[in-house]
Amino acid sequence: MNDAHPAVGLLYNPASPDVIAKAGSLVDYFAVMPDRMWFDFGAQAESGRRFHRALGALAEVQRLSRGRVLAAHGIGLSLPSAMPLDEAFVDAIAAMSHDLGGFRWFSEHLSVFLTPKGSVPNAQAGLGLPVAYDDEAFDLIAHKLRRLRDKLGCPLLLENGAFFTPVPDMDMSEPAFLNRLHAAGLSGTLLDIHNLYVGERNGGMTMAAYLDEIDPDAVEEIHLAGGDDFAGFYMDSHSGFTPPEVWEMAFAHAPRFRRLRAITFEFQETYYERMGTAGVIAELERMHELADLCHVDPQPGPRIPHPARPARARATPQVATEADHAC
Numbered sequence: 001m002n003d004a005h006p007a008v009g010l011l012y013n014p015a016s017p018d019v020i021a022k023a024g025s026l027v028d029y030f031a032v033m034p035d036r037m038w039f040d041f042g043a044q045a046e047s048g049r050r051f052h053r054a055l056g057a058l059a060e061v062q063r064l065s066r067g068r069v070l071a072a073h074g075i076g077l078s079l080p081s082a083m084p085l086d087e088a089f090v091d092a093i094a095a096m097s098h099d100l101g102g103f104r105w106f107s108e109h110l111s112v113f114l115t116p117k118g119s120v121p122n123a124q125a126g127l128g129l130p131v132a133y134d135d136e137a138f139d140l141i142a143h144k145l146r147r148l149r150d151k152l153g154c155p156l157l158l159e160n161g162a163f164f165t166p167v168p169d170m171d172m173s174e175p176a177f178l179n180r181l182h183a184a185g186l187s188g189t190l191l192d193i194h195n196l197y198v199g200e201r202n203g204g205m206t207m208a209a210y211l212d213e214i215d216p217d218a219v220e221e222i223h224l225a226g227g228d229d230f231a232g233f234y235m236d237s238h239s240g241f242t243p244p245e246v247w248e249m250a251f252a253h254a255p256r257f258r259r260l261r262a263i264t265f266e267f268q269e270t271y272y273e274r275m276g277t278a279g280v281i282a283e284l285e286r287m288h289e290l291a292d293l294c295h296v297d298p299q300p301g302p303r304i305p306h307p308a309r310p311a312r313a314r315a316t317p318q319v320a321t322e323a324d325h326a327c
């Protein structure tokens, strides 16, 4: 039997070791955020002294990733910003990948986090700002993705943003932009279905319209998460469990994504106590039910073996295929 299903896992945070200790059999994989595993002293830092890794963090990831798929999820490159790619930052990601045995894939956001303006060279926007989807933005991002791929050498994914207001009169919709990146062989899509819910709740494109337009073969990872209401907006706060509306869309559409590598739950560690370990475990169990409905096409897409798994049994170590080089 050569059946393959997406891996189920977590975006790694300080609460992840506790979840893995209590329900390791449910965590096939996790994605680390390199940006959260170092202190960045900025481009003005002395050569070789810019990035200081958090003490012990890598060793713990190394220990927990044994027998699991390990990917990386960046938050600091701000690829759509009209500024050059931060080469030193990318080099630091590549070095971390090397030290951890190779990230299976690397994802980043299709949102603007850095806003060069005035006396501050790289000001943090504080939240992901939308991109104007036009040819100019495509060329800018395409150039950076090519460079990133050369340096990291593994598959790249871009994640749809969580936006709080519709942005009218764009040349392309976001799914059309992501489809174009996929068609050009530049990146797959990390489809955050909760981000789609955020957009719909805040007056943007409906989840149904978005999911109708996205190329199902572009989608290689799904994010699930929960949020809450604040000041008249629905926020992508990762403060709780996946809402029923998001689950409904996930179950309706994920089985169409025949290149799906992974289904990932995102939560903020500060909410872990409130959510409870049992709650996170229930979320992972439901994700496995979803993964079992998704049959990944081994030709020519990525393939992550997913053995028959009795409830709560430890998943067999995942292995790479020739189509799936690690960074």
Ligand SMILES: [Fe+2]
Pocket (backbone or CB within 6 Å): 159, 192, 223, 266
């Ligand atoms: Fe996400």
